[in-house]
Every structure is written in C-alpha cells, then in structure tokens.
Amino acid sequence: MKTTVYGVIAEFDSPTALVEAARAAREKGYRKLDAYSPFPIEELSEALHLHRNRLPLIVLIGGIIGGISGYLLQYFVAVLYYPVNVGGRPLHSWPSFVIITFETTILCAALAAVLGLLGLCGLPMPYHPVFNVPRFAFASRNRFFLCIEATDPLFDAVKTVDFLETLEPKEVSEVAH
Amino acid sequence: MADELQVTDQPAPEKIIAPGYTFGTVTDQIATVVLTRKTPVFWMVSFGLGLVLLLLFLLAVGVLFAKGVGIWGLRTPVMWGFAITNFVWWVGIGHAGTLISAILLLLNQQWRNSINRFAEAMTLFAVACAGMFPLLHLGRPWLFYWLFPYPNTMKIEPNFRSPLVWDVFAVSTYATVSLLFWYVGLMPDLATLRDRTHNRLARFVYGIMAMGWRGSAKHWSVYETASLLLAGLATPLVLSVHTVVSFDFTIGIVPGWHSTFFPPYFVAGAIYSGFAMVLALAIPLRSVYGLKGLITDKHLDNSAKVMLATGLIVGFAYLLEAFTGWYTSDVFEHAVTVNRMTGPYSFQYWTLVACNIVAPNFLWFKKIRGTPWLLFIWSLIVLVGMWLERYVIIVSSLAQDNLVSSWRIFEGTRWDWATYLGTIGLFLFLFFLFIRLLPMISIFEVRTLLPQAKIEEERG
Numbered sequence: 001m002k003t004t005v006y007g008v009i010a011e012f013d014s015p016t017a018l019v020e021a022a023r024a025a026r027e028k029g030y031r032k033l034d035a036y037s038p039f040p041i042e043e044l045s046e047a048l049h050l051h052r053n054r055l056p057l058i059v060l061i062g063g064i065i066g067g068i069s070g071y072l073l074q075y076f077v078a079v080l081y082y083p084v085n086v087g088g089r090p091l092h093s094w095p096s097f098v099i100i101t102f103e104t105t106i107l108c109a110a111l112a113a114v115l116g117l118l119g120l121c122g123l124p125m126p127y128h129p130v131f132n133v134p135r136f137a138f139a140s141r142n143r144f145f146l147c148i149e150a151t152d153p154l155f156d157a158v159k160t161v162d163f164l165e166t167l168e169p170k171e172v173s174e175v176a177h
Numbered sequence: 178m179a180d181e182l183q184v185t186d187q188p189a190p191e192k193i194i195a196p197g198y199t200f201g202t203v204t205d206q207i208a209t210v211v212l213t214r215k216t217p218v219f220w221m222v223s224f225g226l227g228l229v230l231l232l233l234f235l236l237a238v239g240v241l242f243a244k245g246v247g248i249w250g251l252r253t254p255v256m257w258g259f260a261i262t263n264f265v266w267w268v269g270i271g272h273a274g275t276l277i278s279a280i281l282l283l284l285n286q287q288w289r290n291s292i293n294r295f296a297e298a299m300t301l302f303a304v305a306c307a308g309m310f311p312l313l314h315l316g317r318p319w320l321f322y323w324l325f326p327y328p329n330t331m332k333i334e335p336n337f338r339s340p341l342v343w344d345v346f347a348v349s350t351y352a353t354v355s356l357l358f359w360y361v362g363l364m365p366d367l368a369t370l371r372d373r374t375h376n377r378l379a380r381f382v383y384g385i386m387a388m389g390w391r392g393s394a395k396h397w398s399v400y401e402t403a404s405l406l407l408a409g410l411a412t413p414l415v416l417s418v419h420t421v422v423s424f425d426f427t428i429g430i431v432p433g434w435h436s437t438f439f440p441p442y443f444v445a446g447a448i449y450s451g452f453a454m455v456l457a458l459a460i461p462l463r464s465v466y467g468l469k470g471l472i473t474d475k476h477l478d479n480s481a482k483v484m485l486a487t488g489l490i491v492g493f494a495y496l497l498e499a500f501t502g503w504y505t506s507d508v509f510e511h512a513v514t515v516n517r518m519t520g521p522y523s524f525q526y527w528t529l530v531a532c533n534i535v536a537p538n539f540l541w542f543k544k545i546r547g548t549p550w551l552l553f554i555w556s557l558i559v560l561v562g563m564w565l566e567r568y569v570i571i572v573s574s575l576a577q578d579n580l581v582s583s584w585r586i587f588e589g590t591r592w593d594w595a596t597y598l599g600t601i602g603l604f605l606f607l608f609f610l611f612i613r614l615l616p617m618i619s620i621f622e623v624r625t626l627l628p629q630a631k632i633e634e635e636r637g
Contacts, residue, residue, distance in 0.1 A: 016633045022394075038200060038369070039624040040397040043632045048394055055402045059410075074337040077326055082334040096338040099421060103346040106414045110354045110407060114361060117403040121396040124388035131391070137372040139392050140365070142200035 006129035006177050007032075007149035008160050009136070010169035015041050018144035021167040022047040025148060028163060032152035036130065036145040055116050062112020063105045070104025071097055132176045147175060193288040194626050195470035203471070203627065207618045208373050210466050216613065219465040224609040230602020237595040238313065246316050248592040255575040255587035260314040262567040263597050265422055266450065267307030267604075268348065269443070269563065272415055273451020274300025275355060278362070279411035282404065288479055290622035291471045294366075295462070295611070296455050297359040302607040303454070304352045306600040311344070313596070340424040347421035354414055358407045361400075364390045365621040419447045426570065432509040433517070433574035436501060442494035446563055449487035449533075452480050453559035458608070460553045462617065471618055474547060481546040484559065488537030491566075495534060509579050521586050522573040525565050532562025 012018045015037060022035050022044060035044050074097040078084070083091050118124070130136050130147060139145050146169075148160050157174075164172045240248060251258050274296040281289040312318045324345045326334050335342045367387035374380050390396070423443035426434035456477065463472040502514025517526045536558045545551050577584045589597075611617070624630060 015630060019632050035394040036392045037394065037397070038204070038392055039365075039621045039630065040401050041394070041630075041632065042401075043634075044394045045398040050395060050398045053399045053402055055399055056406065059406050063410075073326060077334040078337050082332070084336060086338075093338055099343045099417070099424075100337060100346045102413075102417060103343075103350040106410050106417075107350045107353060110357055110410050113403050113406045113410070114357045117361065117399055118388070120399045121393075123390065123396075124385075126384060126389045128389060128391055136391075140369040140372045140390075141204045 004177065005150050005157065006132075006175040007147050007152075007155070008157075008164060009130065009133055009145050009147040009173055009175050010164040010167060011135055011138075011171045011173075012144040012146070012167075012169055013142070015044075015144055017168070018146060019043045019047050021146045021164075021169070024167055025146065025163075029154050030148050030152050030160075032149040032155070034147050034149070036136070036139040036147070038140050038142060038144075053120055055113065055120060058116035058119075059109050059113045062116075063109035066108025067101055067105035069108075070101045073104075074100055129175050129177050133173055135171060135173070143170075193473060193475055194291070194623065195473060198470065198627055200624050200627065200629065203623050204369060204373070204620055206468070207471070207616050207620045207623070208370060210612070211370060211614060211616055212374050212376075212379070217465055219461070220609060220613060223605060224613075227602050227605030227607075227609055230598050231606045232602075233595050234599020234602055237592055237599050240592060241313060241596070242318075246314060248590060249596070250588060250590040250593055252585055252587070254578060254583050254585060255572055257314075257571050257575060258587055259568075259589050259593040259597060260310045261425075262564065262571050263600065264307050264310035264314075265443075265567045265571075266564050267303045267310070267600065268351075268422055269419060269447035269450045269567075270454045270560075271300040271303035271307065271351075271355070271451065272419060272444070272447035273455050274298070274303075275351075275358075275411050275415040276448055276451065277455070278358060279408040279415065282408040283412060287626055288476055290626055291618050292455065292459060292476055292480075293622070294359075294362065294619040295458065295608075295617045297355065297362065298608065298611045298615075298617075299451075299454060299458060300355050301352070301359060302604050302611075303451075304348065304355065305607065306604050308348065308352065309600055309603070310596075311348075340421070340428045343421050344425055347418050351414060351418045354407075354411055358411055361403060361407060362619060362622075363615065364388060365392065365400075366616045366619060368392065369620055370616065416444055419443045431574050431578055432507070433502075433513040433570065435510075436498075438494060438497055438501075442491065442497075445487045445490035445494070446566065449484055449491055449537075450560055450563035452484045452487070453556035453563070456480050456484070456552055456556040457560065460549045460556075462612070464549075466617075468618065471623060474549075477549060477552055478543075478546045481540050481552055481555075484556070485537050485540040488533060488540070488559070492534040492537070495530065513574055513577065516577055517569060517573050520573065520577065522569055522576075525569050526573070529562050529565035529569060532558050533566060536562065 010021065012021060018035055018037060019041065022033070025033055026047065026049065033048065035048060037044065075092065078093070078097070079091045085091070130139075130145070135143065136145065146164070148155060148164070154160070161172055161174075249258060249260065251260075277289050277296040278293040281293075312321050315321060324335060324342065364387055367383050368390035371380055371383040371387050374383065420440040420443065423439035427436060427439045429435060459472055459480075460477065463469050499514060499518075502511055505511060517523070536555060539545050540555065545555065572587050576587050
C-alpha cells in the first residue's frame with residue numbers, strides 16, 4: 001500500500017508523556033507505531049509491546065562458531081598441518097588450546113552482537129522519512145516523539161491527527177515520504 | 178524479586194550529577210566542547226606536547242628501522258628490557274576503561290555513566306600504544322603477520338602452545354572488542370552531534386558515522402540488549418587479557434616469574450594503574466571544560482577507592498612474592514628475591530614499594546580523596562610505581578638468572594626513553610584528538626541519570 005505520507009508524528013516534552021501517549025495509542029488499537037527518544041526508556045518498550053529480540057540467540061551462535069573454529073584451527077595446525085614433536089609430548093595438547101579458543105569465542109560473539117544490532121535495527125539507514133520533520137532534530141536532544149505510521153489499518157489522515165491532539169502533545173505534524 | 182530490582186535505582190542520581198541539569202543543558206554542555214569553534218589553550222598545549230612527543234616517536238622508530246633493536250640497549254640475557262615493560266604497562270592502563278564500561282555496567286553502578294566514554298577511549302589508545310612495543314620489538318616489524326596463522330608458501334604456522342601467540346590473540350581480540358563496544362556506545366551521541374551541528378561537513382561525517390540512528394524505541398530495545406551482551410563478553414575478556422600477559426612470564430621457568438599468583442596480581446595491578454590514568458585525565462579535563470557538575474567529586478572519590486582496593490591487592494602480592502622467595506626451597510627463586518631488594522635494581526624496587534605499597538594507603542584519608550590536585554599527584558605516583566614494577570619484574574629477573582656467568586646489567590638507552598616518551602606522545606595525540614572531535618562524556622547515558630528521566634508511574 002503506497003501512501004503519500006509516511007505517518008503523523010506528535011512531539012512531547014517529557015518521557016512520561018511519551019509513555020502515556022504510547023499506551024493510549026495502543027489502547028486505541030494502533031499497531032504500526034514507533035516512538036523516538038533521546039535515551040532508552042524501559043517502560044516505552046513495554047508500552048509498545050516490543051517483543052524480546054533475537055540478539056541473544058545471534059550472539060550465542062556467533063560465540064559457538066567462534067569457539068569451535070578457534071579450536072579446530074589449532075587442532076588442524078598443531079596436529080595435522082604442522083606437527084611439532086617436542087620430547088614426544090602429545091600433539092593434541094588441548095590445555096594450551098583453551099586460551100585461543102576463549103579469545104575467538106569472545107571475538108566472534110562480540111562481532112555477532114554488533115552486526116546483529118545493526119541487522120536487527122536495519123542500520124545503516126542514512127535516510128528515513130521522520131528526518132523530514134524539522135523538529136525531529138530534537139529527538140536526539142530533549143524531545144520525545146510518537147509516530148503513527150500510514151500503514152496502520154486504523155490510520156486516517158484527519159482522525160489520527162485528532163487523536164494525537166487529545167494526548168496533549170506540543171505539536172503534531174505530518175511526516176512526508 | 179520485583180522489589181529487589183526497584184531498590185537499585187533509587188538514591189544514586191542526585192549525588193552523581195549536580196542538581197539543575199535538564200536533557201537540553203546536558204546535551205549542549207557536552208556537545209559544545211566538540212561543536213564550538215573555540216579551542217581552549219589547555220587543549221592546544223596538551224595536543225602540542227603530544228605532537229612533539231609523537232614526532233620523537235617517529236624519529237626513534239626511524240632510527241630503529243635503520244639500525245635494529247640493538248639501539249634499545251637489549252643485550253643477552255636481557256632481551257625484553259623496556260619494550261615489554263612498556264607493553265605490559267600500557268595494556269594494564271587500558272584495563273580500567275573496560276572495567277568502567279563493562280563490569281560497572283553489569284553491576285549497575287550508575288556513576289560510571291559520565292566517565293565511561295573517555296575511559297574507553299583511553300583503553301583504545303593505551304592498547305594502541307601497547308601494541309607498538311611487541312611489533313617494534315620483533316626486529317622486523319613488517320613481517321608481523323607471521324604471528325597469525327595463514328596459509329603460506331613457507332608451510333610454517335605459529336606454535337599455539339606458546340604464551341606469546343596467546344598474547345597476540347588476546348590483545349588483538351581485546352583491541353577489537355574495545356573498539357566495537359566504544360563505537361556502539363558512540364552511535365546515539367554521534368546522532369546528537371549530527372543534529373546539533375551547523376557545519377555541513379561535520380553533519381555529513383557525523384551522519385555517516387551515526388549510521389542513521391534515530392532513537393527509535395525498537396532500536397533502543399535491541400541496543401540495550403546489545404550493550405548488556407557486549408558488557409558480559411568484555412568482562413571475562415578484560416580479566417583474561419592481563420592473565421594471558423602474565424602467562425608470558427609464568428609459563429617460563431625464569432626465577433621470579435614462574436609463579437601461580439601472577440594472573441590475579443597482574444589484573445589487580447592493571448586496574449590500579451588504569452584508574453590512576455583515569456584520574457590523571459579526568460581531573461584536568463573537568464576543570465578546563467567546566468564539567469565538574471558531570472564528573473563530580475563523587476566520581477573522583479569512587480575511582481580513588483577502587484585504586485586503594487586494587488593497590489592493597491598489589492601490595493599483598495609483593496608481600497606474597499617476598500614470602501614465597503623466602504619460603505621456597507628453590508635457591509634461584511630465593512636469590513632473585515634477595516637480589517631485587519639488595520642488588521643493582523634495589524633503587525627501583527624500593528621506589529616501587531613506596532609508590533605501590535606506601536602511597537595508596539594515604540587514600541584511606543578522605544582529605545586526599547577529596548582534594549583533586551592531591552589526587553592528581555597520587556595518580557602520577559601510582560603510574561610511576563606500576564611502570565617500575567614491570568621494569569623490576571622483567572629486568573631484574575632476566576639480568577641475573579640461574580647462571581652467574583651470563584649475568585649482565587641492563588640500562589635503558591636514550592632511544593629506549595625516546596620510544597617510551599614517544600608512545601606517551603602518541604597517547605596524548607590520539608586522546609586530545611578524541612576530546613576535540615567526539616563527545617568525551619556519554620550524553621545519552623547521562624540523560625538517563627537525570628531525575629526527569631524517571632517515568633512517573635500510575636496516575637489515577
């Protein structure tokens with residue numbers, strides 16, 4: 001569904017007002033909404049029913065891959081590819097492989113965490129319609145925004161604006177594409 | 178359970194941030210340091226000093242490349258000399274940054290929020306300085322990639338049973354993870370700078386670096402998970418790095434090195450010197466930039482307490498070292514211990530005892546913890562003490578080990594000192610560039626500390 005506007009956005013001046021507005025919008029039945037704030041607000045995630053994300057799983061997989069490949073690398077090099085016999089000691093000297101296995105586990109898990117963060121957030125995304133709202137520059141300073149997107153089934157260019165006005169925002173504006 | 182969780186975020190905020198701040202003033206005060214056209218004289222002088230020393234470093238490295246590591250006073254049996262001393266010292270300094278950013282985050286110590294950013298930057302730059310030494314010490318630094326396992330025509334691979342190879346992995350992982358953690362923390366603040374600046378070029382650069390961060394609630398919820406996970410990963414990592422560094426010593430059978438208490442002793446020493454560096458940087462910075470409301474006396478007090486606690490662990494380790502030397506049946510171990518106290522390096526040994534056992538105990542007094550300039554001097558004492566500690570461990574053990582006929586006394590040459598001072602220059606250069614170009618305090622994390630950031634629950 002292609003619409004001319006991205007949605008409507010309301011500006012608030014306190015985190016409490018934003019959380020209340022987000023709750024009210026959910027109660028009203030809006031589902032395609034997003035809130036913007038200059039710092040993380042735990043209550044906001046609850047108000048918007050943001051489900052637990054898959055990042056921990058991604059990090060776990062990253063860590064497991066890192067650990068296994070780190071160990072296999074050492075096993076391959078020390079036992080198969082370039083065995084060095086020191087006084088007849090075993091080639092598969094696993095205790096001395098523990099440290100590098102640990103390091104590669106952490107390395108891959110951390111890389112998975114950062115790439116996963118970017119992937120789940122869809123970043124980098126230099127352009128986004130909300131940046132078209134001039135006041136939105138304050139979303140990274142001291143203002144709090146609630147955006148109801150046009151893809152919401154209940155969205156109506158007039159009624160949604162009227163609804164947002166009832167939440168006592170500082171300003172309501174349309175977000176152009 | 179629910180009650181317990183709520184208790185944690187109660188009384189802290191008023192104390193750690195001066196009253197009267199709003200989201201707007203916090204943002205502006207921190208962002209202005211970067212976005213202003215005016216550069217304070219203090220910055221010019223510090224950056225200039227860094228630049229001069231950096232040039233000295235380039236000169237020293239140039240001479241080193243031309244003539245080889247012999248210019249460093251390295252002679253058998255002391256082949257580690259200044260290079261490894263400086264390496265261990267710098268890596269140790271880095272540890273406080275990760276401790277503040279990761280461990281204190283997991284422990285929900287909110288006072289960390291206004292010092293974590295520059296402490297993490299300190300970590301990165303300290304690790305960069307540390308990395309210089311093993312690389313230059315290779316003798317043929319351009320072949321450094323031989324340290325990594327890669328398919329090559331020589332059909333040779335590194336020996337994974339060697340602590341020196343462990344070190345390569347530990348330090349490079351540490352540098353990478355610290356950089357990632359730091360960058361993730363910077364993203365929301367880069368977005369703030371992008372939105373605040375009036376300069377087109379700056380907006381473009383900050384905009385690209387912020388990756389289009391827009392503070393969406395969906396993003397914040399993933400972001401919070403990511404920070405916690407990164408903190409959880411960085412915590413064991415930071416403890417492992419200096420442990421692995423200490424393995425460089427303990428795995429060898431050199432008397433004075435071959436001992437099991439090195440790992441905890443090194444980690445404590447690392448945090449001890451790291452917090453000293455945090456204080457040495459924070460105290461001048463907060464006065465010059467008028468940030469005393471954000472980096473308060475409480476922060477200095479807390480950091481001094483961490484320094485005291487870790488200093489006591491380090492002091493205990495010295496006593497244990499002396500005790501082990503006396504109690505052991507190993508004559509060489511015994512000889513090295515006595516030699517450290519009475520031999521050619523006794524001056525360095527007793528200075529380090531004064532710096533690391535006597536000096537930290539003055540931090541019991543609130544008077545010293547509460548007087549910034551005294552604390553500044555104390556942190557410099559600690560930094561000197563920790564450098565001497567590494568010097569004594571490395572040089573005294575190597576210079577006079579098992580075989581008397583191979584003894585030789587080591588002394589740093591002027592190129593040793595030039596390289597060492599040069600990395601201090603590199604550190605200052607990078608650090609003051611950071612101060613000028615990026616927000617030195619995490620803006621969004623400080624916003625969460627303000628009383629206004631709390632959601633007033635359940636109205637009617």
